Amino acid sequence: MSPAEPAVPVAAEAPAAPEPPLLHVQWVTLRHRSGGRTVTAVEEVELRVARGERLAIVGPSGCGKSSLLGAIAGFLAPASGRIAIAGRPVSGPGPDRAIVFQELDQLLPWKTVRENVAFALRTARGLGRREADAAAEAALARVRLLDRADAYPHTLSGGMKQRVAIARCLALRPALVLMDEPFASLDALSRRRMQDELLALWDGASPTLVFVTHAIEEAVRIGTRIVLLSPHPGRIRADLPVGRAGRCEGPEAAALSRRVHELLHADGGDWCI
Ligand SMILES: Nc1ncnc2c1ncn2[C@@H]1O[C@H](COP(=O)(O)OP(=O)(O)OP(=O)(O)O)[C@@H](O)[C@H]1O
Ligand SMILES: [Mg+2]
Incomplete structure (x- = not known):
């Protein structure tokens, strides 16, 4: 019988540090100052968006969706909290982010x-x-x-x-694509076509997307996850996964849309689609 092999000491492997979310909105409050008045746009928003996610943000008019997107883009500095992209604090616009606005004349x-x-x-x-x-x-x-x-x-x-x-x-x-109601000015048919085209583009490239929309059905089609903001000032009201692949359709999409409608209407507020 051969003598037992001496045990080879195995160095304990250090656990890999978890990858930071691509986007981390860390307890962010945003305020606008104009004409001696201060308006709080969103309050204490905490949001982590993983690489490759398509996050749809919905909420009533005036709840701070555009303000939040503007802060992520680096146009508006938080009154408190901080925003980081891949672990680096956002201090202004940068080439890691690109934005598409609602206005057709950009x-x-x-x-x-x-x-x-x-x-x-x-x-x-x-x-x-x-x-x-x-x-x-x-x-x-x-x-x-x-x-x-x-x-x-x-x-x-x-x-x-x-x-x-x-x-x-x-x-x-860009690592992060920001879209603020990009299809809102289009007629229903063009809007549907544009949603399909956007999803087809995503099949090839898959950057991370934060997509603001008033339209719940659009959020369900585009997003892999939906965040609902409460009426002004916006706070996170719900965070709903759509599914890994997104592109939710049929009865599943109808049920999710109903759930989002219920949550939003339960809040009251100036809600329009
Ligand atoms: N430049 C600004 N100066 C002062 N107040 C502002 C400014 N921009 C936005 N606000 C106020 O901040 C709040 C949030 O506005 P914001 O445009 O972010 O809302 P929103 O959710 O994008 O609304 P909508 O769905 O109508 O586009 C509102 O009360 C708005 O009046
Ligand atoms: Mg807006």
């Missing part, structure tokens, strides 16, 4: 569609002219607008303008 009117995207790529990603043009064209192809690359924004429909804004936003390759 393109530079004196630049063509291609130039609108390429200009952003040159300034934010530091690409050279030729490289930026090529990347802009690839982004426009993804939103099926390559044939309008030489057009000026005023010649496009509202939905087309939003597609250019989305193409520009995704071409910047």
Whole structure:
């Protein structure tokens, strides 16, 4: 019988430090000051968003959704609490975030569609002219607008303008995409089409998304998770998972929409869709 092998001491493996959430809104209160008045927009919001999540934020008008998105973008400093992206505190706008607003006129009117995207790529990603043009064209192809690359924004429909804004936003390759009611000005059919297009774009790239909307059904379609804010000043009222893949449809989506409607109406407030 061979002598027993001496036991080899095995160094205890240090447990891996947990990855910080991509976005951490840490007990944030936001205030606006104007004309000698101070308005509290949101109060003590604590929110962790993991990499790859699509978070839909819904809540009554005036509850502070845009203020919260603006603070994440770095346009508004918290009155208390802090916001961090991948563990680093946000102290202003940065290339790790890109935003699409509700307004249909967020393109530079004196630049063509291609130039609108390429200009952003040159300034934010530091690409050279030729490289930026090529990347802009690839982004426009993804939103099926390559044939309008030489057009000026005023010649496009509202939905087309939003597609250019989305193409520009995704071409910047931010870690975090912020969208503030980007489809609210579109008619119902265009809106539905844009939701499908957005989800199709996500299949390829999957950056993390924070998407503000008034429309509960839109939140259920787009989000992998829904956060409800209470009426003004906004506090987190509920945090509902939609499912890992999102894209909730059929009876499951109807049940979730009903649940969100019930929670929001239980709050009262100036609620409109
Ligand atoms: N620049 C500002 N100066 C003063 N008050 C502001 C400013 N921006 C927003 N507010 C106030 O802060 C509160 C939150 O506004 P915010 O625009 O964030 O709400 P919202 O949820 O996005 O509303 P909506 O759904 O109508 O877009 C409101 O009471 C609003 O009047
Ligand atoms: Mg708003």
